[in-house]
Amino acid sequence: MQVLSMSTDSRFTHKIWQEEELSKMVDGGVPFPMLSDAGGAIGTVYGVYDETAGVDIRGRFLIDPDGIIQAAEIMTPPVGRNFAELTRQVQAFQLVHETGGAEATPAGWTPGKPTLKPGPELVGKVWKVWKPEKE
Amino acid sequence: MSEKPEGCAPPAGGPIGQPQEEETPQEMPNERKKTMQARVGQPAPDFEASAYVNGGFENIKLSDYKGQWVTLCFYPGDFTFV
Structure with a gap:
């Protein structure tokens, strides 16, 4: 299972978040790639980009080895997964x-x-x- | 780690939501392709994005992970609270 996280933050912000905060929550920091969706173009295609706020809201997609989306969950920001x-x-x-x-x-x-x-x-x-x- | 120097804000520049392989045009009208949206039961739209990985920066394509189960998680932003 490969996890990919994505937000509209730049990869530079991801680096500092990992170093300054995530690494203090998880030993060694989170082990998966942190992707940047600057501008929300990818989030738009996935139906999670909030144009008013300019961010990707909480969306989770489970993709099988054939590249098919098998499950999706989309939530507004205040509730965690x-x-x-x-x-x-x-x-x-x-x-x-x-x-x-x-x-x-x-x-x-x-x-x-x-x-x-x-x-x-x-x-x-x-x-x-x-x-x-x-x- | 990327060998290229890091510019200020270089976009990943990859195509988004386009089929990974050429499909016969007869199968799907062009208009469908342009408005490809993620849907359960359908192929996940491919993309290329810049990423922070293991202390370095690299570009990642969703199609790099074909053959594996992938969980793609969007979230509102770094340093948010939940």
């Missing part, structure tokens, strides 16, 4: 990818839980293999 949910989605999409789509993951799936095998036999029978969990 939940890394656990990203990890769960990565695990689920990787399983689906590895099985070539023969298996699907029901709501709330986490590794180890049963998957669904879509097909004629499963129509109307999901209740036999999956029930909603009480939170």
Whole structure:
């Protein structure tokens, strides 16, 4: 899994942020490339550029090895992401990818839980293999 | 590390949102290509961006990571709070 972060800041700002702040939060600093989207041209294509504020808002795109976007989450700035949910989605999409789509993951799936095998036999029978969990 | 000297604000200059490979024009009208937008289930629009990586500066293309899972995270800005 390769992480790429991107904001409208320059790479010079990224360098100082890494050195002055991030390296004090994460040992050795964040390990992934920090990309610059000066002017918001890339954010515009990804639908996350806020023209009024001049920044890319919080957007996360999960891209598979074939270059296909499998998941996206876009949030306004004040709320941070939940890394656990990203990890769960990565695990689920990787399983689906590895099985070539023969298996699907029901709501709330986490590794180890049963998957669904879509097909004629499963129509109307999901209740036999999956029930909603009480939170 | 880049061998070229760092200018003040050189753009990465790469194409954004263009198909990585030449497609047969019959498949998709030109107008669709120009307005390519990121969508789930569709190819991620490619781009080239300047980046800070491992203490140095280099240009990075999304298509450099073909064959790997990639999480692309946009955020409002360095030194913001969340």
